[in-house]
Amino acid sequence: MAGSFNLQNVVDTYKSCLSENKEIYIKYYIAGWRELVSFMNSLGSLFSFISKDAVSKIQIMETFLMGENGAHYLTVQSMVKFELNNKLVDFTQSGSHPESGCRTLLRLHRALRWLQLFLESLRTSTEDSKTSIMCSEAYNESLAQYHSWFIQTAARLAFRTLPGRDAFFEVMNAGSQQQVVAMLGEATPLISEVHQITEDLYAKNKLLELP
Template sequence: MVKMAGSDSVPEEKFSLKEVLITFQSCLTDNQEIVTDSYVNGWRGLVRFMNSLGSIFSFISKDAVNKIQIMVTHRNGENGDKYETLQSMVKYELDNNLVDLQRRAEHPESGCRTLLRLHRALRWLELFLEKLRTSTEDSKTSVMCTDAYNDSLAQHHAWIIRKAATMAFCVLPGRAAFFQTMNVGSTEQVVAMLGEAMPFISKVYEITEELYKQHNLLELP
């Protein structure tokens, strides 16, 4: 079996919004299944985005790196072909009782549980990036990020993490700094590329959400 490229760690490369656009676009097969390798590679790009802004997002990016590595391990394992798409992963793990549906005990690193954590974080980034896209020059990134967090990840975090996160968001750089980090060009070019990228990220999120909903996996411990 061919191993996933860059399986040892998330490369410390500059973030590229165009790369993330292409990667999430390649996530979807013709029959609307989600390719695991592309999904993970898309997350590698999002981790670079968070890391480029310093330690502010480290509480999320470090966990994402851990989850990425777990997924890579599944793909590179003896049953890696069962993890080719998110749909095949869910079927394989449920059929073989590899998911802890009630409490985390025997399979704390199941693909289904691991992917759910990335899925929840993707929702936060999706909401935040969309707010950045539609914001004005004087919009406060701290408010946008906090609102996105409260509408997604916050409900899955303990109080102390929520408090630390909202405090960290208060020192976020301005909108211009975020756009510069995306390495696209002018503000207009960034907004245009975000306009291209967001529908693909949203589609991947929606398909994953529906897949997990169908199998009652959205609240895995």
């Protein structure tokens, strides 16, 4: 179960995510996902199909960030502007840019909503709360609507194997349960703010339904 995961690292990357004028740095946004992937990998092999997809999305974003147009991928705001101005975003299935930064980040953005709901319910949970139930409720309320029946079934199967609440707090590697709860209290408002800013930006540019 041991790994380098530590909840504090997640809090720190989300703290670094926002610029002074509330733009979201893609570098830290995906660093946050990298941390979460390392956490997921410590949960066992059923979670690896989930983390594989997350990793491939992270890699697509890293490739943009390191490519010749990397400077345009500094923030989510600059990416949206650059990709839209240069017609690099497919608004229908049959386009020639099936893996734009905008559509790739949208998948992570939808997953961030799941994370926000799940961490919030973990934070306010009690001794007899079940992680598997908290996880699937958060999923039903967020990501499930975007997933095929097949993926939903596999995801729900994985949720059933989640460790119980005590063990789960333990793998978060952030001290006593009280300390974990305090840290979650720090993490969730940061995640909410990043999520809300992205949501507003995507809504304004009609990007929320990208195929």
